[in-house]
Amino acid sequence: MSTTSTLSRRKKMMAWTGLVMLMAIFLLPMTGYISTGFVTAAEEQVREQQTNPRSDYWRLVRNNTEGYSAVTGLEANELIQGSGQVWRQLRNGPIATYGSWLIGFTLAVLAVFYMWHGNIKMTHPRTGQTIERWTLNERRMHWLTAGLFVILGITGLSLFYGRLVLIPIFGHNGFSAYAEIAKWTHNILGPAFMVALLSMIVTWFKSNLLNKVDMEWFKAFGGMIGDKHPSAEKLNGGEKMWYWALATMGVALCLTGLVLDFPNFDQEREIIQVSHLIHVVTALILIAFAFGHIYIGTIGTEGALEGMVTGHVDTAWAEQHHDLWAKSVIKKESDSH
Amino acid sequence: MARMKFLCDEERCIECNACVTACKNEHEVPWGVNRRRVVTMDDGLPGEKSISVACMHCTDAPCQAVCPVDCFYTTDDGVVLHDKDLCIGCGYCLYACPFGAPQYPQEGAFGARGKMDKCTFCAGGPEEDHSHEELEKYGRNRLAEGKLPLCAEMCSTKSLLAGDGDMVSDIFRNRVIRREGVANTWGWNTAYKD
Ligand code: SF4
């Protein structure tokens, strides 16, 4: 009897000791608060704001912060700007690499397509009758924009890839002489291109609104795959895509170009860096698009170039490629007779 | 081989702008261009500090990496120089430079940039040493005369140090030990990898 009671007492003692030890483990480390006291949330916040003044200072130095400088000049009062390195890495790295892939890939696809399909001939013999497709003004506008686009594209690509591609061919002196001319040409013709592009966007806005006919056209891949030629109005789905690419990316290209072209407005380096990246990316995409547009308009399709050169197309061509438009024009003409 | 570096001791700089003036005078830098400048942070507040900055002559220089005509070169002394005959004044080096070192004389309307100008570590340019062309385009070549950059030599408090990186570090380390401070090799993490 007595043995069992001592045993249970010992068990109880052990349980209590264990509990006390456990409490001590949790509570002892908290004795630190005896000296500091428990902080309120507000006090905690104040403490967080008090950072090391020395590291604060170096943070200012690194973060493009404006100080004071007796030397006047744009951003002369800043010590280190970090975004330049980001700009360098994006420009020289992914953009240069993927840009060259994009252009190379586009050219390769067009070459393969040409070998496969060749020049897409007219399916019916020419009727000898023509209808007007582009007015003189529209053609002038188109060729002005196109000419400027080509010049700006070549000079721009030279500044972007010239160091890699052209310096090994022409040497440093030869390339530099050309690059100087390229820079000036690009800077002066840029704004002219913008005016030409904007006038084109405004003039052709209505005929480029997308509708159901275009959806069908896209579904049939514009007749490129398969035998049937899908219906199209004056402008087919592909032409409209090209229009909207120019109306969006082309406009971004022009606006960022202005930021780069006129340093006299004292824009800071960061906005210039961002503008430059947008400028290069949109330019590369539009150049790839332009290759496709030029291909289809020249060696890709019989009779397509005539429209933009003479302004008139044969009714057989019109009915093959732009059936809905051809019908409406012919109907209008016969109505007026 | 020496590896030239600049160091500005921010505990010593008193923003007297002597380095700026010395540089401008020595190299007869064009109007509107300053190769060196002093920047004061927290101006007029407790803890205000000034730093003199010019081209730091970076290892793996960002300016060099983006120049479309590839006109930069690094000398055996680690000095980053450029060829003004090749430069087309595109501005890319200024966009990339962490220290805002490249400067441009304005040429023509709309702020069009002329040929880039920047600190040469008083080492001239690609022209023949001490030639008239070198003086005209890049300023004096003090390194070829066996002298160090004038800005540092003129510094009234010897805050600005210029010369072989190891010697600059030694001088600075000694100073820091004496004043029981923390070493701050300003800009070195950004500029140098060697
Ligand atoms: S400080 Fe600027 S200009 Fe000088 S080497 Fe570095 S990136 Fe080039």
Ligand code: SF4
């Ligand atoms: S401004 Fe001159 S040195 Fe600077 S990146 Fe352009 S071409 Fe090169």
